[in-house]
Amino acid sequence: MGYARYEIIRANGDRIEAGYAVQAICEKDGCNEQIDRGLAHLCGKDPRGDDHGCGGYFCANHLYGDNQCESCAAKADEVNRWVHPDTGEEFDLRDRFLPAGARYDSRSPVWKHQGEWRGEVPVLAHVLPQGERAVDTETRLLSEGEWEDVGRIVYRQMTQAS
Ligand SMILES: [Zn+2]
Ligand SMILES: [Zn+2]
Incomplete structure (x- = not known):
């Protein structure tokens, strides 16, 4: 075609x-x-x-x-904006996440929202960065613990590297 x-x-x-x-x-x-x-x-x-x-x-x-x-x-x-009800922190659900303070490595799994919700809270799946294929069935809630989006972590790693 x-x-x-x-x-x-x-x-x-x-x-x-x-x-x-x-x-x-x-x-x-x-x-x-x-x-x-x-x-x-x-x-x-x-x-x-x-x-x-x-x-x-x-x-x-x-x-x-x-x-x-x-x-x-x-x-x-x-549609993709989610505000944490307690902290007021805003998240973009299209982002990939890691626990706050973690280092990003392009071969290691990240956490990603894949459309699943528990009540009002987005569920994160444990996925490989390429292709977003799940590595296991573990899930986390975006409201639990502190998360950072991978873009911000990568930026920090780039600006701190010398
Ligand atoms: Zn134009
Ligand atoms: Zn349009």
Whole structure:
């Protein structure tokens, strides 16, 4: 199957041509950047729109994080934000975590939320950093003990290394 040109039906019922050979302009209001309708410019993963995005096409300046437009990225941030009820600490459930103070090693398991909840508290699974495959069936609660996201640990390790 080729991805150069194909027809899709959008969530609103419009029939459009998509694919990296199809010229378009960024769909952000007021932006006239020339783009194509390839997957690189797509908000989300499905041109018809899905849980990840709206299926709009945007220039590099108007796609954020996980290939999402501004409003979809904001929505995803909100959905993935969890506030610890006691400490008020905010977590992004897309992050990978380690117990506070731990060292990160790219070959060692990390803790990751995989959609499971216990009551109001996100459950963390013990997974390998590559592919997020579970290493065992152990789980932890994000409310138990102190956690740090791997991004922050890596940053600290990089800035402290000399
Ligand atoms: Zn979007
Ligand atoms: Zn744009």
